[in-house]
Amino acid sequence: MSLERLQKQLGYEFKEPALLKQALTHRSYASNNNERLEFLGDGVLNFIVAHQLYQRFQKLPEGDLSRLRAQLVKEATLFEIALTLKIGELLNLGEGELKSAGWRRPSILSDALEAIIGATYLDSGFDAVETLVCKLYEERLENIDPKSIDKDAKSKLQEYLQSKKMDLADYSIISIEGEAHAQTFKVSCIINKLKITTLGEGVSRRNAEQQAAELALEEISS
Numbered sequence: 001m002s003l004e005r006l007q008k009q010l011g012y013e014f015k016e017p018a019l020l021k022q023a024l025t026h027r028s029y030a031s032n033n034n035e036r037l038e039f040l041g042d043g044v045l046n047f048i049v050a051h052q053l054y055q056r057f058q059k060l061p062e063g064d065l066s067r068l069r070a071q072l073v074k075e076a077t078l079f080e081i082a083l084t085l086k087i088g089e090l091l092n093l094g095e096g097e098l099k100s101a102g103w104r105r106p107s108i109l110s111d112a113l114e115a116i117i118g119a120t121y122l123d124s125g126f127d128a129v130e131t132l133v134c135k136l137y138e139e140r141l142e143n144i145d146p147k148s149i150d151k152d153a154k155s156k157l158q159e160y161l162q163s164k165k166m167d168l169a170d171y172s173i174i175s176i177e178g179e180a181h182a183q184t185f186k187v188s189c190i191i192n193k194l195k196i197t198t199l200g201e202g203v204s205r206r207n208a209e210q211q212a213a214e215l216a217l218e219e220i221s222s
Contacts, residue, residue: 009085012120012132019123023115024087026108028094034115041118042073044126048133049073052141064146067155072140078110081136087112107203153213157189160220166193169216171209174199189216196220 003020007013014020019037027033049072053065060068071077082088088103091112102108121129134141151159161168174186185205189198189212196219200212 003090006085006087006090010116010120010132011135012124012128014119014123016123019119020116021092023119024090024112025092026094026097026102026112028097028102029092034112037115037118037122038111039118040121041114041116044121044129045073045114045117045133048130049137052134052137056141057146060146067151068144068146070152072137072144075106075110077140078113079106082109082113085113087116153210153217157213157217160217161191166191169213171212173205173208187212189213191216194220 003017007020022032023034023037025033027035046069049069050065053060053068053072057065057068087109091103091108093102093108097103097105097108117129117133120132157169170190170192172188172190174188177184177186183203185202185208187200187202187205187208189200189209190196196216198212198215198219200208200210200215202208202211
């Protein structure tokens with residue numbers, strides 16, 4: 001697959017092709033990689049999706065809008081979109097990532113997609129990147145149902161504790177293991193009032209916190 005084919009799928013042709021190449025370059029491959037573009041793209045994506053939801057669901061409260069946005073911009077959704085674009089075939093990866101099949105790792109593919117969004121913004125400005133994001137998310141935005149969006153474990157736990165007028169849970173990182181590109185986080189969730197302590201594990205701090213919160217909810221309901 002070529003960069004030209006990817007640009008056709010995106011519906012956008014880069015004025016500076018070097019930006020697209022950088023967006024597809026993992027840090028394991030070169031110092032001029034996509035990390036900064038991914039940071040920029042993350043912010044741009046969050047704003048555009050928030051704006052689209054704000055316009056489409058004018059009666060939804062802030063909390064529901066936040067949950068809808070979280071579902072649309074989460075790693076799993078970005079990974080699905082990246083797979084349809086076959087971004088993995090074009091990634092520049094270091095030897096270690098090639099050996100470990102980094103081209104199909106959700107975190108690497110989702111980061112690359114955000115980097116492409118950031119690169120598009122730098123290449124042509126806001127209108128162009130908004131058109132791109134709306135194209136990538138067209139079907140999801142059209143079909144998303146506010147009633148079907150469930151709250152995540154941390155949100156559920158927070159609302160439960162607040163309803164009981166208890167202090168919020170305390171989350172702390174216990175350990176971070178593995179290489180920078182494949183870390184495992186262990187996080188504790190402590191609810192002093194209920195004498196509950198759980199330990200969650202995940203590929204990011206957020207994932208580990210969610211698992212710890214889910215385990216705490218299970219203890220509360222048992």
